[in-house]
Amino acid sequence: MKRQILKYWDERNLRFKVLSFSPRGLPDCDLFSHVLVGENFSDETPWHQALNVFFETLEEDYFFLCFEDHFLIDNVNTELFHKAEENMRLDKSISKIRLLPKYHDHQNLEEYDENFWKAPTKAHGYVHTSLRPSLWRKDFFLKLLKNPWVINNPFEFEYKNDPLIFSETVLIPRDPYPLFPDLDAMRKGVPNELDLPRGEILEGEINMDYYKLNLKKEDIEVFNEVRKKWRDKR
DSSP states (O other), X not given: OHHHHHHHOOOSSOXXXXXXXXXXXXXXXXXXXEEEOOTTOOTTXXXXXXXXXXXXXXXXXXXXXXXXXXXXXXXXXXXXXXXHHHHHHXXXXXXXXXXXXXXXXXXXXXXXXXXEEEOOOOTTOSTTTOOSSEEEEHHHHHHHHTOTTOOXXXXXXXXXXXXXXXXXXXXXXXXXXXXXXXXXXXXXXXXXXTTXXXXXXXXXXEEOSSSXXXXXXXXXXXXXXXXXXXXXXX
């Protein structure tokens, strides 16, 4: 991830917190600081147990969340990213800003400003619960994490919260190209099949449903590395 961030996020003094279950194998670099969420926790620990304490004690009112296998494959739109951050800082009614377009309910999108739409407040809207790269208001993230149906993993975070009707404001970009152009290497614990139409990683256009990405040959190796680590653990 470090390689892709340095390549495609053209800003100085970037700093990210990495939530980890173990200090073993953590990369030592200026880009990341590591937070151990608990000595007795592991990948098998239910999400609501592993993450509650960290987010409850987080000083910041909002944060950027991205999984470690969501690799950038194109330039971050830093101008719009900062406008999104400014909206979160100035408008406390905003609970989340998704950094990728999603227009499933395009006929119900409401005006917010020249850069963002306001997503519909309805059940099964997806954008409220999706864990794809976004800016999150801490209280809203904790509300979903503490769902009484019990959140055990990222899939349940999205699936169990999706039937709820939300009153909170969530924004999505008007720009049809993502502010954070990432491709997820893993889905539901296995390699992402989206870019494997012939059982191999291919360069070229990838259809992400509401937008298209272009995977360059030079970026393929990072996905190969993830697949190799997954195969070695089996």
